[in-house]
Amino acid sequence: MxxxxxxxxxxxxxxxxxxxxxxxxxxxxxxxxxxxxxxxxxxxxxxxxxxxxxxxxxxxxxxxxxxxxxxxxxxxxxxxxxxxxxxxxxxxxxxxxxxxxxxxxxxxxxxxxxxxxxxxxxxxxxxxxxxxxxxxxxxxxxxxxxxxxxxxxxxxxxxxxxxxxxxxxxxxxxxxxxxxxxxxxxxxxxxxxxxxxxxxxxxxxxxxxxxxxxxxxxxxxxxxxxxxxxxxxxxxxxxxxxxxxxxxxxxxxQAGINWPMLVPLLADFWHIVCTRLDKKSRAGRLKQWLNFLRRRFPEAETAYQALKTINDTDLIDEWLSGLMRERPFMHPCPGSGHTETSRLLNSFVCESV
Known part of the structure; x- marks a missing residue:
C-alpha cells in the first residue's frame, strides 16, 4: 500500500x-x-x-x-x-x-x-x-x-x-x-x-x-x-x-512535530480563540487542548499545571509571550493566519513524508 x-x-x-x-x-x-x-x-x-x-x-x-x-x-x-x-x-x-x-x-x-x-x-x-x-x-x-x-x-x-x-x-x-x-x-x-x-x-x-x-x-x-x-x-x-x-x-x-514547533501553534490558537470566542470561554478552550496534548508532550503537562487555575486572559497572554521568548527562532504574526511556523512546517513536511 x-x-x-x-x-x-x-x-x-x-x-x-x-x-x-x-x-x-x-x-x-x-x-x-x-x-x-x-x-x-x-x-x-x-x-x-x-x-x-x-x-x-x-x-x-x-x-x-x-x-x-x-x-x-x-x-x-x-x-x-x-x-x-x-x-x-x-x-x-x-x-x-x-x-x-x-x-x-x-x-x-x-x-x-x-x-x-x-x-x-x-x-x-x-x-x-x-x-x-x-x-x-x-x-x-x-x-x-x-x-x-x-x-x-x-x-x-x-x-x-x-x-x-x-x-x-x-x-x-x-x-x-x-x-x-x-x-x-x-x-x-x-x-x-x-x-x-x-x-x-x-x-x-x-x-x-x-x-x-x-x-x-x-x-x-x-x-x-x-x-x-x-x-x-x-x-x-x-x-x-x-x-x-x-x-x-x-x-x-514517531515522525511528526515536536514541542518547539508546537509552541507557535499554541500562540496562534490562543489568538484565534481570543478573536472569535466570548471571553468566558477562552481560557477553558486553551486548557482543554493542553489537557489532550499532555498525553503526548511532557512540556504540555508543565503548561497545563501552570495554567489550570488561571482564567484571566491577560495573564495567559503574558505566559504565552514568555513561552515564545524562550523560542526566538519562531515568531507568530498575530491575526494573519500565517506564521514563521508555516515555513518551518512546510520544510518539515517535505523532509518527513
Missing part, C-alpha cells in the same frame, strides 16, 4: 474539534480532508448564518486557511427537512455534505438523531436518498455511522442503507453507541462492512499512534483513516502516519 493511495481525514468532534482547531491542525500537514462538527436540523429551514457560524470555512471556498477541504455535517431524523437544509448548505459551497448517524450523546439520541437511527436502517435510507437528490450531482454526499446502537447486529443493514441511498463514501466508527469511546475499537467489523458495500469506507476509532494506524489498516483493509482525539493529542500524527506508509521504520521514530 503506497502513501499516494492513503487519505487521512480529521474527525468531527462536538465541543472540541471546531473551526479553530481545524485551522491550526491543518496548518501542520498530513490531513487531506476535514468534517465539521454537526449542524442540528429539527423542523425548520435554517438561515445561512447558522451554517457559516459553525462552518466559517464556507467563507473561504469550503476550505481551512491551509487549503484543506471541509465537508459540512448535518444531524437530524426528518428526510424532507434534512434535504431542504442540505440544498441551502450546498449553495454555500462546502467540499461536500456529511450525514451523522453516529453521535452517541443521549440528548441527541432521545430526539431520534445520531446513533439512534442505527435502529432504523429504513430511515437512514430515506435520509441519504433525499439528501443525495437535493444537492448538485457533483457535490459529494457522505455519512458517518457507528456499528450499532445497543449491539452491532444491524451494522451491515445500516451500511447498505447508506450505500443504496446514493452516498459516495462512509466513515465507520468501530464501536456501538453503548460502547461509547471505551477501547477497543472493533476494526474487523469495518472489514465486514467493506465486503458488502461498493463505496469507499473510512476506518475510525482508537487511532492514537502510528502503530494503531498500521494495525487498523491491516485489520479493516481500509486505505482511508479518520483521526480525531489522536490528532488533537498529537498534531503531527497525520504526518507521522504518512511517513510510516512510505517507510515503516519511521513508525518507531
Amino acid at each position: 503506497t502513501v499516494e493511495r492513503a487519505t487521512i481525514l480529521l474527525a468531527p468532534m462536538e465541543g472540541l474539534l471546531d473551526f479553530v482547531l481545524r485551522d491550526i491542525l491543518t496548518r501542520v500537514g498530513g490531513i487531506d480532508r476535514c468534517v465539521s462538527e454537526f449542524i442540528r436540523i429539527t423542523d425548520q429551514l435554517l438561515p445561512e448564518r447558522v451554517f457559516t457560524r459553525i462552518v466559517p470555512e464556507l467563507h473561504n471556498g469550503g476550505r481551512t486557511f491551509a487549503g484543506v477541504p471541509v465537508r459540512a455535517q448535518l444531524l437530524g431524523s426528518d428526510p424532507v427537512c434534512l434535504a431542504e437544509n442540505a440544498a441551502r448548505l450546498a449553495a454555500l459551497g462546502p467540499a461536500g455534505i456529511d450525514l451523522n448517524f453516529g453521535c452517541p450523546a443521549n440528548v441527541v439520541n432521545r430526539h431520534g438523531g445520531g446513533a439512534a437511527l442505527l435502529n432504523e436502517p429504513e430511515t437512514i435510507l430515506a435520509i441519504v436518498t433525499a439528501v443525495r437528490r437535493a444537492v448538485p450531482a457533483h457535490m459529494p454526499v457522505s455519512a458517518k455511522m457507528r456499528l450499532g446502537y445497543s449491539d452491532d447486529s444491524r451494522a451491515l443493514e445500516c451500511a447498505l442503507a447508506i450505500a443504496d441511498g446514493g452516498a459516495d463514501e462512509m466513515v465507520v466508527h468501530a464501536r456501538t453507541k453503548a460502547q461509547a469511546y471505551r477501547p477497543p475499537a472493533y476494526w474487523e467489523r469495518i472489514g465486514d462492512i467493506r465486503a458488502v458495500v461498493d463505496i469507499p469506507v473510512v476506518a475510525n476509532g482508537e487511532i492514537w499512534t502510528v502503530e494503531d494506524a498500521q494495525r487498523c489498516r491491516e485489520v479493516s483493509g481500509c486505505d482511508m483513516l479518520m483521526i480525531g482525539r489522536g490528532a488533537v493529542t498529537d498534531p503531527g500524527l497525520g504526518l507521522a502516519i504518512k511517513a510510516s506508509m512510505r517507510d515503516p521504520a519511521a513508525a518507531s521514530m
